[in-house]
Amino acid sequence: MFDGTIWFLIIGLTIVHGSNWVWQCEDGYCKRESGQTERDGYSALKLCQLVCSNYLNIWPYPTGAVKSSKELVNINTKSIIFHYNGPTETVAYLTEITKYFEGHLKKDEPFSCEENLYNLKITFTPLCKEITSNLETNESYTLTLDSIGNEVNVNIIAPTVFGVRHGLETLSQILVSHNDDGSKCLSTLSNVQITDQPKYPHRGLLIDTARNYLSVDTIKKQIDGMAASKLNVLHWHLTDSQSFPFVSVRLPNMTKYGAYSSKKIYTPENIKDLIQYAEYRGIRIIIEIDGPSHAGMGWQWGPEAGLGDLAVCINKQPWRSFCVQPPCGQLNPVNEKLYIILRNLYSDITDISPDRRMFHMGGDEVFIPCWNSTPEILKHLRGKPLNEKTYLDLWAGYQRKNLDAYDTAIGHKNTSIVVWTSHLTQPEFIKNYLPNDRYIIQTWVPESDNDLITDLIKLGYKLIVSTKDRWYLDHGFWGTTNYYKWKTVYENPIYEKYTKAILGGEVCMWGELVDDSNIDSRIWPRAAAAAERMWSDPVTTADYAQTRFFAHRERLIERKISAEAVVPQWCAENEGECHSYL
Ligand SMILES: *[C@@H]1O[C@H](CO)[C@@H](O)[C@H](O)[C@H]1NC(C)=O
Ligand SMILES: *[C@@H]1O[C@H](CO)[C@@H](O)[C@H](O)[C@H]1NC(C)=O
Ligand SMILES: *[C@@H]1O[C@H](CO)[C@@H](O)[C@H](O)[C@H]1NC(C)=O
Numbered sequence: 001m002f003d004g005t006i007w008f009l010i011i012g013l014t015i016v017h018g019s020n021w022v023w024q025c026e027d028g029y030c031k032r033e034s035g036q037t038e039r040d041g042y043s044a045l046k047l048c049q050l051v052c053s054n055y056l057n058i059w060p061y062p063t064g065a066v067k068s069s070k071e072l073v074n075i076n077t078k079s080i081i082f083h084y085n086g087p088t089e090t091v092a093y094l095t096e097i098t099k100y101f102e103g104h105l106k107k108d109e110p111f112s113c114e115e116n117l118y119n120l121k122i123t124f125t126p127l128c129k130e131i132t133s134n135l136e137t138n139e140s141y142t143l144t145l146d147s148i149g150n151e152v153n154v155n156i157i158a159p160t161v162f163g164v165r166h167g168l169e170t171l172s173q174i175l176v177s178h179n180d181d182g183s184k185c186l187s188t189l190s191n192v193q194i195t196d197q198p199k200y201p202h203r204g205l206l207i208d209t210a211r212n213y214l215s216v217d218t219i220k221k222q223i224d225g226m227a228a229s230k231l232n233v234l235h236w237h238l239t240d241s242q243s244f245p246f247v248s249v250r251l252p253n254m255t256k257y258g259a260y261s262s263k264k265i266y267t268p269e270n271i272k273d274l275i276q277y278a279e280y281r282g283i284r285i286i287i288e289i290d291g292p293s294h295a296g297m298g299w300q301w302g303p304e305a306g307l308g309d310l311a312v313c314i315n316k317q318p319w320r321s322f323c324v325q326p327p328c329g330q331l332n333p334v335n336e337k338l339y340i341i342l343r344n345l346y347s348d349i350t351d352i353s354p355d356r357r358m359f360h361m362g363g364d365e366v367f368i369p370c371w372n373s374t375p376e377i378l379k380h381l382r383g384k385p386l387n388e389k390t391y392l393d394l395w396a397g398y399q400r401k402n403l404d405a406y407d408t409a410i411g412h413k414n415t416s417i418v419v420w421t422s423h424l425t426q427p428e429f430i431k432n433y434l435p436n437d438r439y440i441i442q443t444w445v446p447e448s449d450n451d452l453i454t455d456l457i458k459l460g461y462k463l464i465v466s467t468k469d470r471w472y473l474d475h476g477f478w479g480t481t482n483y484y485k486w487k488t489v490y491e492n493p494i495y496e497k498y499t500k501a502i503l504g505g506e507v508c509m510w511g512e513l514v515d516d517s518n519i520d521s522r523i524w525p526r527a528a529a530a531a532e533r534m535w536s537d538p539v540t541t542a543d544y545a546q547t548r549f550f551a552h553r554e555r556l557i558e559r560k561i562s563a564e565a566v567v568p569q570w571c572a573e574n575e576g577e578c579h580s581y582l
Pocket of ligand 1: 138139140161197
């Protein structure tokens, strides 16, 4: 009943000057043609794509059934009604996501489309009252859209508000605003049914605010990009040896000694604001305080305060002898006062976010020659052989006390602790040191190092995978590293091989060479390619996804995220004509 001709009746296109091109849907591609010819077409590429592209042009594509008509209808933007149907606890959340959704619709100039307008009624039905998310949160949703009389009725039903949010995001992607001959219209399809849920529960982006500071607004923009792409974890690498921007109320010296300036800091209010902002976009923030390595600035004040050295090798030169990156610094595992300081620091963090279910303790790139050259530590180890086992024991002892400090601060032992793969997490050592019911391992090995992943899974660990030679977005700008094109990011094969033990993954934007000025384009749209890998886990290649991907990049631009260009506009507008060019 829906053949490709009905839409002519509905939007009745007339093409005049200023609108040179129209698009025809042919063999699954939108082909651009001159609007002066006899044949009419869609007046905007994205209108054509809504009808013509796979999965209604949705990014990431839904994993369940997608059914739709090919008939377009125009929405009366002055008559959009929301109806909340669910536990009262969810109303505040739903009100917020409604505002966010409306923000996306009412861009630029007002809508002026006047013909055959439909009123839009959107009903949200979350079935549970929970309004915070974790690994077990059910993010599924069903979306149905029906046109009856002059009404378009949308129903989004989901176990949780997070599923409702994803459904609303999907809806915003199939509501297309476009200019027809000077009048702005909002159009959608007359009938749609979608069921959808993610393949992986942990779909993350790492940002690093220690190498270079990022403003709160810049972080919010990344959250917006994540929300548009249904990523759900912002991993915040908050501190490192270069700077300590986290304002600890109990330990004001940390930023006094560690922040780049009194402006380049994050107050508890900033962080609470970001956590809330993210939650309304379906995203949880996981904070990382890296240690024992990657700790220097901020930790210098111990001796003067009568606490001894909290960290050692701080700024020590020549740096290559004491760390992997300047400035050096590593926490002092033999100073018992360190653990009191850590406990206070963690109390400040759990005060900000008391229901925390996951916390990241870093643990990467511990540099033994630093400890090995520190008299206080050598004194402590006197009588023991200075071999690998002794240093691993020392490191693991630090980790045990560090964990105790965290558990004491939060008042229970229920938080999952994430650490990076390191010497300590090698399959031959890890079982002695890190219990698999407490620790989640984030792997950052290259794709070729599959064995480590297999081995850790066999040992019963749950993993977050950040394939270094595909998902390290900082690569390609330093040393011998390569830049990974969006297709390389998209086609990460790790996920095809394993399932349950892999919780998901994270693309990592290490901060050495990015700040407010360029981070958008370094992250986007490549992080969105990873987002589809983690949500949909496609068996198809990037070529099959590319027209949708190009369209999603435009969507990010519309949302004020400076996502880099991935193709000449001509290729985006002439689908199928630039195969294997980029
Ligand atoms: C989420 O809930 C939906 C609807 O009840 C169900 O079909 C689906 O299996 C659930 N997903 C998970 C991962 O439990
Ligand atoms: C902060 O550091 C100074 C040394 O610069 C020290 O005297 C003071 O006790 C420290 N403050 C706190 C609250 O630990
Ligand atoms: C910790 O987990 C246990 C077992 O699942 C649960 O009974 C307890 O309520 C949890 N405690 C907190 C504070 O979350």
